[in-house]
Amino acid sequence: MEDKSYVTLFIDDDVQPLGTFPAPVSFDLDTKKLADGPHVLKVVSKDHRGKEGxxxxxxxxxxxxxxxxxxxxxxxxxxGVLPLMINAYGKGDQKTFMLHGSETPQSIPAWFIILLIAFTAWAAYYLITSGAITLFK
Incomplete structure (x- = not known):
């Protein structure tokens, strides 16, 4: 009997394993062969005594x-009528980065506009009350 442990890899509920390898194993899982969405990687190990995990x-x-x-x-x-902005873009691959279309334009959030108005009002109030602006001499 060998003194090696083996691991068998499965994806989702497939009865056909991706492979059986002696432990420890380095394995590249190619997700391009899988459909987008949730999946489960199942690792079944068997030691030299036949015990399974x-x-x-x-x-x-x-x-x-x-x-x-x-x-x-x-x-x-x-x-009613909903104005929608929809963008779809790929990320390229691991060697190149696609700049065109990779950023989604977004409208300016309302909180930013409110903050800008409040800051402008405070700045005007400060300039007027500090005497930096003299309207009547």
Whole structure:
């Protein structure tokens, strides 16, 4: 009997394993062969005495283009006409970065506009009360 432990790798509920390898193993999981969405990596180990251990690791694959939507949120109650801004862009690959289309334009948030108005009002108040601006001499 060998003194080696072996690991067998499965994806989701597949009965056909990705492979069986002597431990320790370095393995490159190619997610491009998987559909986007949730998956489970199941690792089954067997030691030299025949004892078995199982570990499952859930993960989510997102190889397809990212989709950004502004104008509606998940489970939001809406009515009337909704102006939507939708952008879909790929991230390129690990060797190149795609700049075109990788940023989603967004509108200026309302809190920023309110903060800008408040700061401008405070600055005007400060200049007038400090005597820096003399309107009547």
């Amino acid at each position: 199982i570990k499952t690791i859930p993960f989510i694959v997102r190889n397809g283009p990212a989709i950004a939507i502004e104008g509606i949120k998940k489970d939001e109650v809406v009515d």
